[in-house]
Amino acid sequence: xxxxxxxxxxxxxxxxxxxxxxxxxxxxxxxxxxxxxxxxxxxxxxxxxxxxxxxxxxxxxxxxxxxxxxxxxxxxxxxxxxxxxxxxxxxxxxxxxxxxxxxxxxxxxxxxxxxxxxxxxxxxxxxxxxxxxxxxxxxxxxxxxxxxxxxxxxxxxxxxxxxxxxxxxxxxxxxxxxxxxxxxxxxxxxxxxxxxxxxxxxxxxxxxxxxxxxxxxxxxxxxxxxxxxxxxxxxxxxxxxxxxxxxxxxxxxxxxxxxxxxxxxxxxxxxxxxxxxxxxxxxxxxxxxxxxxxxxxxxxxxxxxxxxxxxxxxxxxx
Amino acid sequence: xxxxxxxxxxxxxxxxxxxxxxxxxxxxxxxxxxxxxxxxxxxxxxxxxxxxxxxxxxxxxxxxxxxxxxxxxxxxxxxxxxxxxxxxxxxxxxxxxxxxxxxxxxxxxxxxxxxxxxxxxxxxxxxxxxxxxxxxxxxxxxxxxxxxxxxxxxxxxxxxxxxxxxxxxxxxxxxxxxxxxxxxxxxxxxxxxxxxxxxxxxxxxxxxxxxxxxxxxxxxxxxxxxxxxxxxxxxxxxxxxxxxxxxxxxxxxxxxxxxxxxxxxxxxxxxxxxxxxxxxxxxxxxxxxxxxxxxxxxxxxxxxxxxxxxxxxxxxxxxxxxxxx
Numbered sequence: 001x002x003x004x005x006x007x008x009x010x011x012x013x014x015x016x017x018x019x020x021x022x023x024x025x026x027x028x029x030x031x032x033x034x035x036x037x038x039x040x041x042x043x044x045x046x047x048x049x050x051x052x053x054x055x056x057x058x059x060x061x062x063x064x065x066x067x068x069x070x071x072x073x074x075x076x077x078x079x080x081x082x083x084x085x086x087x088x089x090x091x092x093x094x095x096x097x098x099x100x101x102x103x104x105x106x107x108x109x110x111x112x113x114x115x116x117x118x119x120x121x122x123x124x125x126x127x128x129x130x131x132x133x134x135x136x137x138x139x140x141x142x143x144x145x146x147x148x149x150x151x152x153x154x155x156x157x158x159x160x161x162x163x164x165x166x167x168x169x170x171x172x173x174x175x176x177x178x179x180x181x182x183x184x185x186x187x188x189x190x191x192x193x194x195x196x197x198x199x200x201x202x203x204x205x206x207x208x209x210x211x212x213x214x215x216x217x218x219x220x221x222x223x224x225x226x227x228x229x230x231x232x233x234x235x236x237x238x239x240x241x242x243x244x245x246x247x248x249x250x251x252x253x254x255x256x257x258x259x260x261x262x263x264x265x266x267x268x269x270x271x272x273x274x275x276x277x278x279x280x281x282x283x284x285x286x287x288x289x290x291x292x293x294x295x296x297x298x299x300x301x302x303x304x305x306x307x308x309x310x311x312x313x314x315x316x317x318x
Numbered sequence: 319x320x321x322x323x324x325x326x327x328x329x330x331x332x333x334x335x336x337x338x339x340x341x342x343x344x345x346x347x348x349x350x351x352x353x354x355x356x357x358x359x360x361x362x363x364x365x366x367x368x369x370x371x372x373x374x375x376x377x378x379x380x381x382x383x384x385x386x387x388x389x390x391x392x393x394x395x396x397x398x399x400x401x402x403x404x405x406x407x408x409x410x411x412x413x414x415x416x417x418x419x420x421x422x423x424x425x426x427x428x429x430x431x432x433x434x435x436x437x438x439x440x441x442x443x444x445x446x447x448x449x450x451x452x453x454x455x456x457x458x459x460x461x462x463x464x465x466x467x468x469x470x471x472x473x474x475x476x477x478x479x480x481x482x483x484x485x486x487x488x489x490x491x492x493x494x495x496x497x498x499x500x501x502x503x504x505x506x507x508x509x510x511x512x513x514x515x516x517x518x519x520x521x522x523x524x525x526x527x528x529x530x531x532x533x534x535x536x537x538x539x540x541x542x543x544x545x546x547x548x549x550x551x552x553x554x555x556x557x558x559x560x561x562x563x564x565x566x567x568x569x570x571x572x573x574x575x576x577x578x579x580x581x582x583x584x585x586x587x588x589x590x591x592x593x594x595x596x597x598x599x600x601x602x603x604x605x606x607x608x609x610x611x612x613x614x615x616x617x618x619x620x621x622x623x624x625x626x627x628x629x630x631x632x633x634x635x636x637x638x639x640x641x642x643x
Contacts, residue, residue, distance in 0.1 A: 032441050032618060083619040091619030094443035110445030111406055112375060145374030146406065173375050174399075175351035181374045247350055306625030309617035 007049060007206065008269060009283055011262050014041045014065035016287040017074065020295065021064075021081065025241045029299075031083050032094035036237035037062040039204075040168065042261030043231045045069055046209030047136055047166055051217070056104045056122045057136045058115040060168065061096050062235065066138070071103045074290055078298035086297070091304035092312060113143035116152035116165070123161035123226075134220040135163040136213070141230075142173025144187050153228070157194035160225035164216040167230040168203065174239040175247040188230035196226045203231025204261040207268075234259075321501040324494040326468040327357050327433075330475035331395065333505045335365050338393060341479055342369040344380055345397030345433075354399050355435055355494060377407035381432060385415045385484075388430040393479055401436035401488060402448040415484040416459035427482040431475070436464075437490040437529055438579060438616055438627055447616035447623075449528070449580035454486050455557045455589070461510055462557040464488040466531040468499045470554055473508030481510060488556075490529045513560035515567070519547030522640050523567040525590055526577040527553040530628055534577055537634040546641045556586050561593055568594045572603035573640050577633055582610035604643035609636050 018038045025034040037044065044065035048057055051070065059066040067077055072088070080087030080098050088098035088107075099107030106122070108115050119137035126133045139149060144167060156163050167187045171178045184190075191198025201212040209231055216227035234256035238245035270276045321329065334341045342365075343358060349372040352359030362370040373380050377398060384394035398404045404411065411432065418428045438447040454462050461483055465471040471489060478485035516531065517538055524534035531552050538548035549567045553560065568574050574594055576587035587608040594606050612626040 031620065032443060033446075089618075091622055092444070092615065092617050094441070094618045097444060110400070111403060114406075142375045145376045145379075147376070147378055173346070174354070175347045176372050176374070180372055304617075304619040304622050306621040309619075309622035309626045310612060310614050313614060 010045045011041045012283050013287040016291045020291050034241040035061040039236040040233045042206040043203040043233050046206045047213045054133045058106045058119045060138045070105050072100050074294040075297035078294035079301050082298045084301040085304050086301040113139045113146040113148045120152050120155050123163040126162050132221050134217050138166045141169040141187050153194040156226040157196050162220035163226045165228045169232050170235045191228040198228040200230045203233030204259045206265050321468050322495050323468045323471050323497040326472035326501050330472040334479045341393045343395050344371040346399045377403050381407035381410035384430045388428045393429045395431045397433045400446050401434035402445045404434050412457050416457045428484045429482045431478045431485045431487050433487045435491050436488045437492050439492040443618035444615050451488050452585050461485045463555050464528045468497050468501050470508050477507040477510050492529050511555050511558050513563035514552045516552050517550040519549045521546045522573040523549040523571045525551045530577045530579050533630045533633040536630045537637045541637050565598050568598040569601040572601050575607045575640050577609045583613045585610045
C-alpha cells in the first residue's frame with residue numbers, strides 16, 4: 001500500500017479500536033480499567049511507523065495504537081484487554097500490562113516511567129552487540145516527575161544509548177494540570193541537563209511527529225545517542241473511562257478537537273487529490289471489519305479457568 | 319450514624335485537620351478530584367490547597383517530604399494513590415522514615431502517616447490489587463495498621479495521625495463502600511497495638527485482619543450451625559502485634575487458623591504461627607493452620623483471582639478441618 005494510505009489506515013484503525021473499547025466499556029463488556037488514547041493517534045502512529053521488527057518500543061497504558069502499528073495482532077490485543085486465555089498475558093494482567101517481545105513490544109507496569117531504565121537496558125544490549133536497532137521509550141509528562149526518568153536519561157546520556165525518549169504531554173496527570181506538575185513549560189528542556197537534544201513537536205500533526213522521531217531514530221541508529229522528543233497532545237477521554245474529567249473545561253476539549261490528528265491528515269489527503277468521501281468510507285469499512293473480527297475472536301475465546309494463575313512465574317522448574 | 323468505611327476515613331481526616339493545624343495532606347489528585355477513591359473529597363474546599371497539597375507523580379518525594387515535614391513539627395498524612403505504588407517510595411519509608419529517630423539518638427520524632435489503599439477482589443490486576451503490608455512488618459521503627467471496620471478505619475487513622483512515629487495505614491479498597499456501620503460522629507481513637515475479639519467461642523480460633531475478617535465471621539457463623547463455636551480475633555495492628563491477644567485465644571481453643579488476603583509465604587501469618595508455636599505449644603490440639611493468597615501475582619481474570627484468593631468457602635473448609643482434630 002502507498003505510504004500515505006497506509007498511514008491513514010493506521011490512524012483510522014487505532015481510532016476505531018479505541019472507540020470500540022470505549023463503547024464496550026460502557027456496555028459492561030470489558031473487565032477492568034480502560035485508558036483511552038483517543039486524540040493521540042498521530043503520536044503513536046507517527047512514532048512507531050517504519051520501525052523494524054527488531055527495534056523495541058516501551059508503550060504506555062494509553063498507547064494501544066503503538067502495539068497495533070508495531071505489528072501486534074489486533075485479535076490478541078483485544079483478547080488481552082478482555083482478560084482471555086488467548087490474550088498476550090493469558091488473562092494474568094489487565095489492559096496493556098502485557099507485551100510481545102517477539103514484536104519488540106515491552107510490557108509496562110502501572111508504575112509509570114519505571115519502563116525508562118529498562119529501555120536503557122535494551123538499548124545497552126544493542127550498543128554492546130553493535131546491532132543497529134533503536135528503542136522508543138514513551139512516558140507521560142505526568143510520569144516525568146518521577147526519579148526513574150532522571151536516572152534513565154542521565155545514564156542514556158553518559159552511555160550514548162540508542163534510545164529515543166518520547167514524552168506524551170497531554171497536559172494532565174490524571175486530574176493534575178501541568179502547572180502543578182512542573183515549573184517549566186517544556187519537558188524537552190530537561191534534555192540539556194543530560195547532554196543530548198530535546199525537541200518539542202505538535203503531537204497531533206502526523207508529519208511533525210514522523211519528522212522529529214524519524215530524525216532521532218536515525219541519529220540513534222548511527223551511534224549518535226539519545227534524543228528527547230516532547231509531543232504536545234490531548235486525550236479526549238478522562239484518565240480512564242471511569243473518570244469524567246470534570247477538572248477541565250468543555251471549551252478546552254473543543255479547542256483540541258479542532259486540532260484532531262485525523263481531520264488534519266484527511267485535509268492533507270484531500271489536498272493531494274484523493275476523493276476523501278470515498279476513501280474515508282472505504283477505510284472505515286476496512287478498519288471496522290478488522291476490529292469486528294478482533295472482538296469476535298476475543299469474545300469467543302475461553303476465559304482462564306483459574307489454576308493458570310500459578311503458571312508463568314518461573315522459567316525453570318521450582 | 320451509618321457510615322461507610324471510606325467516609326469514616328474522610329471524617330477522620332477532617333476531624334484531625336480541624337483539631338490540629340499541623341495536620342496536612344499530600345498526594346496525587348487528592349485536591350480538586352478528592353482522590354482516586356474520593357477519600358479526601360471536600361477537604362480542599364474546607365482547608366485550602368496549602369493543607370491539601372496535590373503533588374506531581376512522585377511517590378518518593380511524597381514520602382520523603384512527609385518525613386522532613388514531620389521531623390520539624392508538622393503531621394503529614396501522605397496518600398499513595400494505590401498501595402501498590404508505595405514500592406516507588408520504598409526507600410523513603412524503610413530507610414529514611416523508619417530509622418530517623420534511631421539514628422538521631424532517640425532525639426527525633428517522625429509523626430507521619432502513609433495511607434495505602436490496598437487489596438484485591440476489585441479486578442485491579444497485578445498493580446492495583448496488592449497487599450504489601452508484609453514488606454513493612456519487619457521494619458522496626460514503623461507501625462503498621464490495617465482496619466477492617468468503619469469504626470476502626472476512623473479510630474485507627476486518628477490514632478495514627480496523633481502518633482509520634484511513622485504509621486503505614488492500609489485501607490482496603492474492597493471494603494470502602496461495602497462496609498457500612500454505626501460510627502460516632504465525634505473524635506475518638508482506637509489504640510495502635512490492640513487486637514479486637516470479634517466473636518467469642520471455645521472450639522477454634524480464627525486470627526485475621528482486613529477484608530479476610532468477613533470471610534472468617536461468615537465461616538464462624540456457618541460452623542456454629544454445625545455445633546462448633548469460634549473465636550475471631552481481628553489483629554487490626556500488624557506491627558507491633560498484640561501478642562497477648564494472640565496467645566490468649568490460642569491457649570483458650572488450642573486450634574488456630576490464621577487467614578489473610580496477603581500472600582501466604584512471608585505473610586504476617588507466619589509470624590503469628592511462630593509466636594503461638596513458641597509460647598503456646600503445650601496448649602495446642604492441632605497444627606497451627608494458615609490460609610492466604612496463593613503464592614503468585616495478583617492475577618486479573620475473574621476465575622484466576624477467585625482461584626488465588628481466600629474466600630468464605632475456603633475459610634469454612636479449613637475451619638472444618640481444624641475443628642476435626
